[in-house]
Amino acid sequence: MLEEFVRVLAKIVLLKQSNNYPDALTELDSLSRMVTGFSIEHLKSLGPEGIDYVFAKNKESHAEKLFCSAKILKEDGLIFEAQGRINDSLESFFNAKELFRMSSEMEMPERDEALTEFGELKDKLYKFYK
Numbered sequence: 001m002l003e004e005f006v007r008v009l010a011k012i013v014l015l016k017q018s019n020n021y022p023d024a025l026t027e028l029d030s031l032s033r034m035v036t037g038f039s040i041e042h043l044k045s046l047g048p049e050g051i052d053y054v055f056a057k058n059k060e061s062h063a064e065k066l067f068c069s070a071k072i073l074k075e076d077g078l079i080f081e082a083q084g085r086i087n088d089s090l091e092s093f094f095n096a097k098e099l100f101r102m103s104s105e106m107e108m109p110e111r112d113e114a115l116t117e118f119g120e121l122k123d124k125l126y127k128f129y130k
Helices: 002-017 021-036 040-055 062-082 086-104 111-129
Strands: none
Touching (some): 021 040, 040 086, 086 111
16 A cells, blocks of 8 residues: 555646645545555544554454555655645645654554654644744
């Protein structure tokens, strides 16, 4: 699942880099629905604790789904940031940061990456709120 996830995420990054934000957001929402079963807006409404609760029911994919949700929300924040939609980007960054923290505390191959992502988003959010 992660290989396909990374492939689609790379496509989304290219769309964002070419300033095709509507298509990037549409692709990202489709990716979210495919991987998590939820739209991005639904993930945001659940919040980190709600997402954790929903995915904790399946121990085999729990950490992976938290990590993928965090990557999706981080990319959502980056797209909003590129559009100048700072409040929307901050909401996505905050949720992603918490999900990276949660997934970094679990045993999974991407644990170090999750920890790095958590630190980077923590620093990014600190700059906005200081």
